[in-house]
Amino acid sequence: MxxxxxxxxxxxEVRALIADVDDGRAAALLRGALDLHVHSGPSTMPRQLDHLQAAEEAVAAGMRGVLFKDHxxxxxxxxxxxxxxxGDRSLSMFSGLVLNNSTGGLNPYVVDAQLKMGAKLIWxxxxxxxxxxxxxxxxxxLASNVQLRNSPGLTVxxxxGNVLDEVKQILDLVAEFDAILSSGHLHVWxxxxxxxxARARGVKRLLVNHPMYGLHFTYDDIRDLAAMGALIEQSAALYVDSRFNxxxxxxxxxxxxxxxVSRSSIGSDLGQVDNPTPVEGMRQAIKLCLALGFTDEEVRTMVADNPARLVGLIE
Structure with missing residues (x-):
């Protein structure tokens, strides 16, 4: 820890490394990027910007899309x-449902309604x-402004070790709507x-968020789940000049x-107070990747092409 x-x-170290990366180079890579992990508000948790402000900042940076997440x-x-x-500002916006107790838990009826209301991702x-x-x-x-009731821990x-019947129903719905399935904060097991x-039931779009933080992944787990076809998203907040680093x-x-690189993406996981904004977090992550030796093409693959493919903007 x-x-x-x-x-x-x-x-x-991050500040020192990104200081030497050309701003114009990073800005060019941010244009056309997607951030599939935006924590704007309103929320029970303190947020520094609302969803519209987050979208406007993304538009100003020339980004292609954002996906809003609230727990x-x-x-x-x-x-x-x-x-x-x-209005038409060439920004695609998405969201989805996190299956916490506060949203109905592992409830296929809620998932069905949300998918029919346009949810793109089920966490x-x-x-x-x-x-x-x-x-x-x-x-x-995950400190909240509102004290939520103590919640029983959810497992799938x-x-x-057998997947619960209600979860199988949820997987069938995700497959039917060709939505994205995220592993959320489950244990790697x-x-x-x-x-x-999920694969056996026809789910095609798999996403793992911040595998090395709280999910107990090994490097072999990352490699093998990527080989299965999952996109492995790294959270910029855990690596950039952020209080969550x-x-x-x-x-x-x-x-x-x-x-x-071909199975990796970067999402900001930002929007909290006293942190970089989601757009600034993505900019820092791009600069950091360049400073670490990744090429412009590799960075574009991770911040633009792979997330765009996951949400269906490109095939």
Missing amino acids: ATAEDTKRNRE HYSVAPFVPLMERVL MPTAQAANHIRSAHRKVR VDGY EIWRLFEE VFSPQELKEHILAAG
Whole structure:
């Protein structure tokens, strides 16, 4: 576990590395990029910008798309409203549903309704996953303005490791709508069983968020799940000049290479107060990747092509 001193040292190293990267080069790579992990508001948690502001910042940077995530409600029903307010600015907006207890839990009826309302992504439980609750002991990274009721930990498997029947129904719905399935904050042991079942049921779009943070992945897990076809998303917040930084720049390179550039993406995982904005986080992540020796083409693959393919903007 990273200490406060580790985070301070990592952030200083990041500042030094990205200072030498040309701003114009990074800006060119940000144009056309997608951020599939935006934590704007309103939310039960403190946010520094709302969904419309996040979209406007993405438009100003020339980005191609954003996907809004909240742990306790789906932004998907609001996307058509934001599209009307923003007008045609060449920005694709998406959202989906996180299957926490606060949104109905592992409930196929809620998933069905949300997919029919335009949800593009279904996350398995995050803040209320049993693995998250165990792993987050003494951590407050998901601090809320509102004290939510204590929640029983959610798991997608029974005591024998078999995927629950209600989860199988959810996987069938994800497959039917050709939506994206994210592993959420499940334990890697659960994720293996979930993704194997998902593949067997016809789910084509698999996503793993921040595998090395809280999910207990090994490098072999990253490599093998990428080989299965999952896109492995690294959260910029964990590597850039952010109060959530827990990894060194070199670890970012190692985590990307474990999956390979062709199966990697970067999402900001930002929007919290006292942190970079999502757009600034993506800009820093691009600069950091360039400083670590990734080519412009490789960075574009991770921030533009791979996420665009995942949401169906390109084949």
